[in-house]
Amino acid sequence: MVKIDYKKELESASKGMIMIHNPHLLIRLIVRMIVRKLQIKHAGMILYEPENNCYVLNISRGESGVRIPKGYTRFNDESPIIKIFNRKEFKSLTISRNAIVADDINKMLWKESVIENGNGTKEILHKVDEQMQMLNSTACVPAFYQNKLLAVLLLGEKYDGTKFEQEELDFFSALASDAAMAIRNAQLFESLKHEAERNRKLFLQTIMVLGSTIEAKDAYTHGHTERVTRYALSIARQMVTNGSTQFQENFFENLYISGLLHDIGKIAIPEGILHKTGKLTEEEYGIMKQHTLRGAEMVKPLGLAKETVDGIKYHHESFDGNGYPDKLAGAQIPISAAIIAVADTFDAMTTDRPYRKGLSRETAIDEIKRKSGVQFNPIPVKALVELFRAGRL
Amino acid sequence: MVKIDYKKELESASKGMIMIHNPHLLIRLIVRMIVRKLQIKHAGMILYEPENNCYVLNISRGESGVRIPKGYTRFNDESPIIKIFNRKEFKSLTISRNAIVADDINKMLWKESVIENGNGTKEILHKVDEQMQMLNSTACVPAFYQNKLLAVLLLGEKYDGTKFEQEELDFFSALASDAAMAIRNAQLFESLKHEAERNRKLFLQTIMVLGSTIEAKDAYTHGHTERVTRYALSIARQMVTNGSTQFQENFFENLYISGLLHDIGKIAIPEGILHKTGKLTEEEYGIMKQHTLRGAEMVKPLGLAKETVDGIKYHHESFDGNGYPDKLAGAQIPISAAIIAVADTFDAMTTDRPYRKGLSRETAIDEIKRKSGVQFNPIPVKALVELFRAGRL
Numbered sequence: 208m209v210k211i212d213y214k215k216e217l218e219s220a221s222k223g224m225i226m227i228h229n230p231h232l233l234i235r236l237i238v239r240m241i242v243r244k245l246q247i248k249h250a251g252m253i254l255y256e257p258e259n260n261c262y263v264l265n266i267s268r269g270e271s272g273v274r275i276p277k278g279y280t281r282f283n284d285e286s287p288i289i290k291i292f293n294r295k296e297f298k299s300l301t302i303s304r305n306a307i308v309a310d311d312i313n314k315m316l317w318k319e320s321v322i323e324n325g326n327g328t329k330e331i332l333h334k335v336d337e338q339m340q341m342l343n344s345t346a347c348v349p350a351f352y353q354n355k356l357l358a359v360l361l362l363g364e365k366y367d368g369t370k371f372e373q374e375e376l377d378f379f380s381a382l383a384s385d386a387a388m389a390i391r392n393a394q395l396f397e398s399l400k401h402e403a404e405r406n407r408k409l410f411l412q413t414i415m416v417l418g419s420t421i422e423a424k425d426a427y428t429h430g431h432t433e434r435v436t437r438y439a440l441s442i443a444r445q446m447v448t449n450g451s452t453q454f455q456e457n458f459f460e461n462l463y464i465s466g467l468l469h470d471i472g473k474i475a476i477p478e479g480i481l482h483k484t485g486k487l488t489e490e491e492y493g494i495m496k497q498h499t500l501r502g503a504e505m506v507k508p509l510g511l512a513k514e515t516v517d518g519i520k521y522h523h524e525s526f527d528g529n530g531y532p533d534k535l536a537g538a539q540i541p542i543s544a545a546i547i548a549v550a551d552t553f554d555a556m557t558t559d560r561p562y563r564k565g566l567s568r569e570t571a572i573d574e575i576k577r578k579s580g581v582q583f584n585p586i587p588v589k590a591l592v593e594l595f596r597a598g599r600l
Numbered sequence: 601m602v603k604i605d606y607k608k609e610l611e612s613a614s615k616g617m618i619m620i621h622n623p624h625l626l627i628r629l630i631v632r633m634i635v636r637k638l639q640i641k642h643a644g645m646i647l648y649e650p651e652n653n654c655y656v657l658n659i660s661r662g663e664s665g666v667r668i669p670k671g672y673t674r675f676n677d678e679s680p681i682i683k684i685f686n687r688k689e690f691k692s693l694t695i696s697r698n699a700i701v702a703d704d705i706n707k708m709l710w711k712e713s714v715i716e717n718g719n720g721t722k723e724i725l726h727k728v729d730e731q732m733q734m735l736n737s738t739a740c741v742p743a744f745y746q747n748k749l750l751a752v753l754l755l756g757e758k759y760d761g762t763k764f765e766q767e768e769l770d771f772f773s774a775l776a777s778d779a780a781m782a783i784r785n786a787q788l789f790e791s792l793k794h795e796a797e798r799n800r801k802l803f804l805q806t807i808m809v810l811g812s813t814i815e816a817k818d819a820y821t822h823g824h825t826e827r828v829t830r831y832a833l834s835i836a837r838q839m840v841t842n843g844s845t846q847f848q849e850n851f852f853e854n855l856y857i858s859g860l861l862h863d864i865g866k867i868a869i870p871e872g873i874l875h876k877t878g879k880l881t882e883e884e885y886g887i888m889k890q891h892t893l894r895g896a897e898m899v900k901p902l903g904l905a906k907e908t909v910d911g912i913k914y915h916h917e918s919f920d921g922n923g924y925p926d927k928l929a930g931a932q933i934p935i936s937a938a939i940i941a942v943a944d945t946f947d948a949m950t951t952d953r954p955y956r957k958g959l960s961r962e963t964a965i966d967e968i969k970r971k972s973g974v975q976f977n978p979i980p981v982k983a984l985v986e987l988f989r990a991g992r993l
Contacts, residue, residue: 222781223781225782226745226781226785228788352616352619385615388616388618388619391619395621395789396788396789396792399789399792399793399796400792402796403795403796403799406796406799406800406802406803407799409799409803409902410802410803410806413803413806413807413810413902415901416810416898416899416902417810420810420813423898474816474867475816477871478871478872501816505809505812505813505816506809508805508808508809509805509809510805
């Protein structure tokens with residue numbers, strides 16, 4: 208007989224289960240708890256998975272270290288153990304004890320009435336017996352929710368060698384049903400979490416494709432967007448490492464999106480201006496400069512974070528107030544834009560163009576250092592220089 | 601005394617609570633269940649919301665129809681009812697009965713020891729009494745999870761006028777804790793669901809921005825992408841309505857994305873060809889035709905559904921096998937592409953261009969009908985014609 212203390216302990220433990228939303232952890236906890244508290248050699252749980260419309264042996268643990276052959280870890284409606292709990296015609300075999308117990312099966316198989324019944328009862332009992340032996344279970348306790356078989360708790364032998372009493376089986380039945388619901392809840396939770404993550408990833412990948420559209424017709428700027436984004440993130444991280452600044456948790460994702468989209472407005476600039484190798488006329492330069500505002504406009508429907516839009520809109524502002532579009536100066540320039548400005552310039556300087564070879568990294572760094580506090584915010588410049596010196600650029 | 605039947609009923613009901621993931625529905629169910637089964641005039645629940653770090657009166661219902669003044673539906677840590685359960689110094693007042701009962705407070709307030717205690721006990725008891733009166737509660741039962749006050753169950757008077765017994769309060773305490781966890785679980789579920797939906801929406805909006813990039817520099821094609829998408833969806837719906845076909849659940853979203861992105865590959869086509877008003881040379885036309893494959897390539901990183909990519913890749917295939925890029929014919933052409941082809945042509949025909957005025961809708965419909973079974977799949981053409989005749993285009 209299960210001691211009453213264990214019952215209380217298990218009952219209170221089963222209440223907290225609902226708050227554990229990692230199904231694997233939860234199943235491990237439940238099975239371990241049962242094995243330890245109930246002094247049985249082995250326990251496992253077969254759980255229904257609606258996504259795959261099948262039952263899966265989620266865990267099977269115990270000191271006897273049972274191993275289930277691989278192909279047998281999935282069960283469909285026709286698996287004996289599942290079938291016997293699910294089908295009306297076998298109900299009389301199971302409802303009496305709220306469970307299937309190996310000893311009972313053997314007794315039943317000896318009864319003439321069962322053998323002569325002729326509705327497949329004998330056959331199913333034999334098969335259940337076989338499957339239970341394979342799973343090393345002396346008792347199987349079903350868990351139903353709204354008449355649906357949600358799980359089967361598999362119990363091994365007790366250490367003291369005694370048989371399961373009716374009271375114990377009733378208790379296991381309640382426990383199995385609590386556990387099954389908690390596990391189902393955790394599974395739903397996890398699948399919802401995955402959906403949220405998948406959708407987030409899809410969003411970010413679409414942002415990446417959107418950012419790369421500007422490179423679609425210009426092989427020479429290929430990879431510019433991604434490199435700028437990478438530099439910008441490295442600079443921001445270094446600004447935290449060297450103690451210059453602190454960022455909110457989502458700053459890095461916002462900066463990432465901003466980096467990918469910083470030049471998106473160039474889509475709207477005529478190719479004649481965009482690809483011109485010579486010096487732009489004043490009028491052409493005026494049109495070219497519109498790409499910052501056009502970009503910010505294009506992403507408006509997305510309702511992106513202010514930091515992200517600022518990076519697109521203001522990455523051509525200059526620390527001395529001589530940039531565009533708003534001639535912001537110093538601390539007026541949002542930090543995301545100040546970081547992208549440095550990253551953007553470094554990549555533009557070090558990349559080959561059809562009409563000129565790129566500068567060496569050393570020369571580019573020197574040039575940017577020279578313009579620190581003039582064109583660029585000194586804080587991201589400091590971080591860039593540190594990264595370069597540490598060989599982490 | 602609560603009848604034993606009710607206890608069992610409530611216990612089993614509380615087990616199913618974990619599977620209800622709509623917090624509002626769940627709270628309504630719990631409170632209604634308590635009011636009905638326990639024959640009390642009124643019940644409510646104050647629930648902790650970690651997102652806002654405050655306690656909120658989620659519902660307060662009963663036949664006495666209590667209304668809580670609006671400003672009082674939120675409680676912080678300093679609210680008397682919350683404070684008395686949360687603070688160690690008041691523990692002696694509450695632990696004895698697992699709850700706060702109005703009658704007990706009055707008794708305590710008459711005891712000299714409490715009044716003279718001087719640690720604010722008298723004050724808090726007065727305030728709790730006041731707040732309970734306002735909330736029309738004769739007993740407040742706290743629900744803790746891992747030492748954190750998760751909820752307070754508010755109970756009104758019993759219909760039979762008797763006082764709450766200790767056994768009843770113990771039972772309510774267990775029930776309140778189950779309910780609070782189930783509600784918390786449902787809240788977490790809902791917030792995760794919202795996150796998944798928000799991310800999905802963000803993804804779709806980014807797809808829309810991506811699709812509209814091709815229109816950024818060409819005022820004359822403005823709105824083309826969105827119109828084609830709208831027409832395509834209408835045609836697909838009509839194909840279902842008129843019994844021509846059936847679609848999988850996610851076909852419409854896939855078609856939606858496909859419509860928005862069908863011309864995305866044009867980003868890669870030089871403006872000189874894209875905007876040419878005269879007839880394209882054979883070479884230019886060859887380049888122009890690449891936009892279908894380029895588009896399919898561009899969206900590859902997104903891992904979109906086959907239907908979606910097919911719409912982009914094959915919307916210039918012709919029913920008679922004379923289209924591009926793969927000269928597919930008849931049923932070889934994926935249905936998403938066949939639908940977009942009709943929608944695309946209809947919009948192109950009916951829109952003004954710099955070098956020609958758009959056709960009337962009647963003429964365009966006649967023209968498309970004439971090419972049914974030649975250039976176009978007759979099924980989407982039939983749907984288009986039906987929509988036009990019904991004035992739903």
